[in-house]
Amino acid sequence: MRKQTNDKSQVEKYLTQLPTIKDKRSKSGIYHRMEHQLQQKNKSSLWKKKRWIPIVAVLSPIVILFIIVQTVNLQQLDSNSSGEVTSEAYDSGEGIEIEESIDLFESNEIRENLIEDDEVADLREVTDFNYLLMDMTELDTTSIVTIPFVTHQQQTVIPIHILARADEQTITQLLDRLNKDMKFDEYGVNPSPLQGISIPLTNNDTKVNIHLTEDSKSMYTSTNLYLFEQALHYFYQHSNVEYVQIEGNQFVKDQYNHGTLPIRQITNHPVKVYRSGLNSLLVPVLHESFTTINEALEEMKEDEESFHIYHTIPKQATIDTNEISNQHVKIELFTEDITNNQQTVWMIESIIATAALFGYDLVTLDIGIDFVGKYDLTKPIHTKKVLNYIPLANE
Amino acid sequence: METMFEKIYHQYHEDIYQYIFYMVKDKQETEDIIQEVYIRVLRSYHSFNHESSEKTWIFSIARHVTYDYFRKLKRKRNRIVEFFNWSEKGNHIRASNKTPEEVVVLSDEIIQMYHCLDTCTANQREVIILRYLQQLSIKETADILGWTESNVKTTQHRALKALEKCMQLQDEGRSGHNEKTNE
Numbered sequence: 001m002r003k004q005t006n007d008k009s010q011v012e013k014y015l016t017q018l019p020t021i022k023d024k025r026s027k028s029g030i031y032h033r034m035e036h037q038l039q040q041k042n043k044s045s046l047w048k049k050k051r052w053i054p055i056v057a058v059l060s061p062i063v064i065l066f067i068i069v070q071t072v073n074l075q076q077l078d079s080n081s082s083g084e085v086t087s088e089a090y091d092s093g094e095g096i097e098i099e100e101s102i103d104l105f106e107s108n109e110i111r112e113n114l115i116e117d118d119e120v121a122d123l124r125e126v127t128d129f130n131y132l133l134m135d136m137t138e139l140d141t142t143s144i145v146t147i148p149f150v151t152h153q154q155q156t157v158i159p160i161h162i163l164a165r166a167d168e169q170t171i172t173q174l175l176d177r178l179n180k181d182m183k184f185d186e187y188g189v190n191p192s193p194l195q196g197i198s199i200p201l202t203n204n205d206t207k208v209n210i211h212l213t214e215d216s217k218s219m220y221t222s223t224n225l226y227l228f229e230q231a232l233h234y235f236y237q238h239s240n241v242e243y244v245q246i247e248g249n250q251f252v253k254d255q256y257n258h259g260t261l262p263i264r265q266i267t268n269h270p271v272k273v274y275r276s277g278l279n280s281l282l283v284p285v286l287h288e289s290f291t292t293i294n295e296a297l298e299e300m301k302e303d304e305e306s307f308h309i310y311h312t313i314p315k316q317a318t319i320d321t322n323e324i325s326n327q328h329v330k331i332e333l334f335t336e337d338i339t340n341n342q343q344t345v346w347m348i349e350s351i352i353a354t355a356a357l358f359g360y361d362l363v364t365l366d367i368g369i370d371f372v373g374k375y376d377l378t379k380p381i382h383t384k385k386v387l388n389y390i391p392l393a394n395e
Numbered sequence: 396m397e398t399m400f401e402k403i404y405h406q407y408h409e410d411i412y413q414y415i416f417y418m419v420k421d422k423q424e425t426e427d428i429i430q431e432v433y434i435r436v437l438r439s440y441h442s443f444n445h446e447s448s449e450k451t452w453i454f455s456i457a458r459h460v461t462y463d464y465f466r467k468l469k470r471k472r473n474r475i476v477e478f479f480n481w482s483e484k485g486n487h488i489r490a491s492n493k494t495p496e497e498v499v500v501l502s503d504e505i506i507q508m509y510h511c512l513d514t515c516t517a518n519q520r521e522v523i524i525l526r527y528l529q530q531l532s533i534k535e536t537a538d539i540l541g542w543t544e545s546n547v548k549t550t551q552h553r554a555l556k557a558l559e560k561c562m563q564l565q566d567e568g569r570s571g572h573n574e575k576t577n578e
Contacts, residue, residue: 011558014508015527019497021416023408025426030408031400034433152493153510190493223503306514306561 129342129373132273132282133349134161134389135382144386145174145201146238148231149189152276154223155307157230158189158283159237161389164201171199171235181392188276188308193224193231206242212249225255230286236263270296271353271387273346276308280346281388282353283309293329293358294321300350312350314338328362328380329355338367345373356383396437403436407450410529411457417512417524418461422495428464432457447538454539458521465517504562511561519554522547 023030145164148157168174175195184190197210210232232244246252246259253259268291269284285304290296300313313319317335324330331351338344348365355363362380370378411432416425435456443452498509512520518540525536526547537544 008555008559011508011555011562012527014504014562015523015558016530017501017505018417018509018528019501019505020409020413021422021425021495021497023412023426023429027401027404027408030404030430030433031397034400034430034437035396037430038434038437154494154499154506155510221503223506304564306511306565308513 129345130279131349131374132280132346132388133352133385136384136386144389145171146234147171147174147178147192148194148234149184149187149192150227150231151274151308152188152190153308154190154227156274156283156309157193157227157234157286158274158281159234159387160187160189160281161386162392169201171201172196174201178392182390184277186277187279187281187390188274189281193228194235199235203236204240206240207245208236208241208243209245209247211247212252214249225252228252229261232261233264233266237266267357267359268296269354269357270299271312271350271357272300272304272309273312273350274307274309282346282350284353284357285309292321293331293355293360294319296354296358297321297331297333297351300354312347314347324364327360328364329358329360330364330366331355332366334368338369340369340372344369345375348372348375348377352381352383352385353387356385399437399440400433403433403453407453410450411453413528414454414457414521414524415461417528418517418520419464420513424464428460429457431460431463435460451535451538454525455541458539462517507562507565508558511558511565514561515554515557518550519557522550523554523558526551 143163143165144161146159146161149160150157162174162178164174165177168177171192171194175192179191197212199208199210236244242263244261244263246256246261266284266286268289269286270288270290271282271284274281274283285299288296288299290299297313297319301311301315301317303310313333314335314337316337317333320332322330322332333351338347344367348367351365352363360383363383364380365375365377367377370376375381408429412425412429415428415432416422419425419428432453436453439456443449447455494506494509498506501509512523515523521540522536525531525539526533531539533544533547536542537547540547542550
């Protein structure tokens with residue numbers, strides 16, 4: 001049983017128990033690398049000094065030539081007897097060129113070009129946003145598979161969606177491809193906890209058997225067991241499977257009633273953003289669940305830094321929700337921070353995903369602006385979307 | 396130079412490695428930073444005036460090189476994404492790396508504590524590392540950081556509070572889950 005109290009002395013005790021991290025490199029290896037780096041730095045410094053020699057050599061004649069030309073020009077100007085002639089020459093030459101430029105700038109052709117540029121810029125702004133929800137209609141829904149991954153910090157399970165190939169029948173086959181094609185570090189996740197377990201990708205039964213080997217010792221801590229459980233809940237979320245029967249590993253089997261784990265419906269959770277790698281991901285916060293969507297939206301203003309999970313709704317935003325029907329919710333959200341930018345795109349997407357987890361099919365959003373990225377907020381938005389869809393190579 | 400390197404390596408390598416690793420929480424980055432520390436120490440050893448202890452001097456260099464790394468990282472991150480400018484959370488260090496194997500095998504509480512270090516500010520974290528992992532005294536810590544002893548004590552107190560809060564939050568999160576499972 002975990003201790004609930006973490007007073008100062010307990011914290012101090014844990015701190016002293018933090019392990020010594022070993023540097024596995026050899027002493028000579030470190031020395032040689034450092035020696036090499038030092039040589040490189042010396043070379044670079046020498047090069048910086050030496051590179052001035054050719055630069056000075058090239059620039060000197062140019063500067064001398066420039067001085068000579070300027071001197072000759074000045075002499076010619078001095079020898080010119082009429083200042084007015086010079087003035088007229090300037091008026092009739094460069095002046096006309098300037099006027100022509102103004103006319104051209106005012107012409108319709110240029111204006112049209114400028115408008116086109118603005119449209120291109122707007123379009124670029126829309127396409128440059130990073131979207132974490134994908135419309136079901138854009139994907140072959142029969143091939144979409146939920147793959148649960150664990151965060152780098154081994155704290156949270158995040159569902160990622162990818163398209164399975166026709167020849168992939170088990171999760172192992174699919175994960176083998178993912179391990180090759182997906183850059184886990186970019187997303188701040190580790191390989192799936194279901195790695196190495198033979199699980200069919202499709203299953204129409206209500207109960208499935210999962211065989212774990214006796215040497216699956218990585219699950220012998222409560223944290224890893226918790227992550228494994230969550231992974232199964234996510235994996236079977238959109239299937240007919242209601243129970244998972246654990247077989248093989250007695251330790252894991254003993255954690256559940258006769259080795260049977262009931263699949264829990266993931267509902268009524270707020271969705272926030274996980275940020276650890278270069279790319280962010282949306283994550284339902286499973287350790288917090290609420291009765292109403294309004295409570296969940298309020299919670300989405302809070303960070304959970306120790307989990308690397310962050311708010312998606314500005315803290316000072318006022319939120320008002322109105323259930324139009326059992327399937328349709330209207331959310332009014334006001335704050336000065338909202339503009340057409342990436343933060344707002346992710347705010348909208350996290351609200352859509354949260355609405356879906358509260359059972360709504362449609363969400364109408366009033367946030368003070370009508371268009372954000374690809375989202376048209378003047379109409380209700382369908383919540384049936386794919387969370388964290390990652391297109392892989394050759395898709 | 397090699398003799399000097401060997402002397403420093405034998406006396407301080409493990410301590411400096413621990414300090415840098417727990418600051419950046421990435422083995423690859425730690426290796427790069429410690430490399431730079433050696434270069435700076437060996438280049439400037441002749442100018443070391445022995446006003447402080449050798450250990451204090453080397454740790455100060457390690458500290459500066461580590462902070463240079465954070466500055467570079469911050470510039471890089473600012474270029475990549477400005478997502479969290481809704482609320483600037485101060486100079487928290489966000490680790491984004493795998494939990495090392497030495498930590499993974501430990502009890503849940505120690506793993507939690509390892510992750511909770513991320514909730515401390517850079518200053519708080521270095522005080523914690525020097526005081527609890529390196530077992531240095533308040534005075535030694537103050538010398539390395541160039542602070543007063545009372546400043547070290549205050550920062551240590553705040554860091555412990557932050558860690559206590561983080562551990563409690565994680566406990567609540569887990570026990571909430573367990574209650575639901577039992578239902």
